[in-house]
Amino acid sequence: MAEDGPIIKPVHGVNYSIIGLCIGGVTFTLLVLLGTYYCYQKRRRLNAKRTGPDQPLAFHSHRRPTAVKSPAGTGTGTHYLKKSPSPTGNAKTPPGISAPHTPSPTGIVGPLESGVSSHQHFEPKPENQVVKDTCTTENERQTPTKEEQETNEKNLQQNVAYLGQLVFKLRYKHDKNALIVSVVRCKDLPAKDPNTGSSDPYVKLQLLPDKQHKVKTRVLRKTRNPVYDEDFTFYGISFNQLPSITLHFVILSFDRYSRDDIIGEVFCALSNVDIAQIETQQMALCREIQPRSLKIRSQGRGELLVSLCWQPAANRLTVVVLKARNLPKMDVTGLADPYVKIYLLYNGQRIAKKKTHVKKRTLMPVFNESFVFDIPANGQTLDGISLEFLLLDWDRVTKNEVIGRLELGGGKCTGSALTHWNEVCNSPRRQIADWHKLKE
Secondary structure: OOOOOOOOOOOOOHHHHHHHHHHHHHHHHHHHHHHHHHHHHHHHHHHHHOEEEEEEEHHHOOOOOOOEEOOOOOOOOOOOEEEOOOOOOOOOOOOOOOOOOOOOOOOOOOHHHHHHEEEEEOOOOOOOHHHHHHHOOHHHOOOOOHHHHHHHHHHHOOOOOOOOEEEEEEEEHHHHOOEEEEEEEEEEEOEOOOOOOOOEEEEEEEOOOOOEEEEEEEOOOOOOOOEEEEEEEEEEOOOHHHHHHHEEEEEEHHHHOOOOOEEEEEEEEEEHOOOOHHHOOEEEEEEEOOOHHHHHHHHOOOOOEEEEEOOOOOOOOEEEEEEEEOOOOOOOOOOOOOEEEEEEEOOOOEEEEOOOOOOOOOOOOOEEEEEEEEEEEEEOOOOOOOEEEEEEOOOOOOOOOEEEEEOOOOOOOOOOHHHHHHHHOOOOOOOOEEEEEEOO
């Protein structure tokens, strides 16, 4: 007899709903995995772009200035040459003369260029300070407006105000033929920023009469009593040269949005210093800061010879700057580096400008340069037209100083200038020249 077992029934069909659920689950899982992988890859690409070489400048971490040992050698292990951005931008080139070489990006002339080395105590700058300094060069190269020039002229005329004191030290080393000048500090400087009641001072130094060795300190923010303690070593100076050298310090206040304000200057002739003392030890000196305009007021501003020719048919005015004479002595060498700027004004507004070349080291410059101005078409007269002449003393280190002014035409024209202008207007096609005294 057969043994009873499980009853086996044939399958008559397949349950498609279960298969569909399985396929749907697998498909959903694959879609989730693909979406997660796509988001992961996209995020990796974004991170790589932010940290890679194509990253914008704002995302880079700024590196602090590198401290380099001074070339002074082994005996000065505590002094360093800190490479920092120039507080006032690159050195200037005289009008009409191309730059002989690319300026140093640090604003400090190295010993290979001029025999000068600057070394100072290393003080790391905060990160935000480095960013601020590196962003100022474009603003500082801008040409000053008329209001800025007038403001600087007013600052130069503060001859009755006390401008503070400069403390510095001197030392001479025979073994290296080197003069060491230490800019220690300034005291009681005037406030050039009316908003903060303070200044952002720094000091520039050059050796006269050569004007070849030029250095400057760092800018100290919001202080009227800055302490620098910076040493500048001038190489290649023999001991016998010292009596003929004069130290020229210029104290300025840094301005981010316009030209730096000149606080004053200090001259120190080494012929008046006990050279034997600086040969054996360091000598500390203190000098009162003097305004820049005193030397001009005491000597007068000189005269300028100009020639004009009005051509009504072509609507042109030809101006010839011939020469100047009896100019004031602008430095201790008893000379100046003059050049002339000419502005054409229409109804009191400057519409064109020209300038001559710089004539180096002379108080009797001969320019002989001709300029042609196109006059706005307003008939056959010079109504509303005037000329403004500025005679300036060029300086590589500081702002070019205005020696004197001359106006021909316009409401402020008087005396011999008015007579000359009327003669030019009434005598077209004639070249008429005359001497004029320069005014403040």
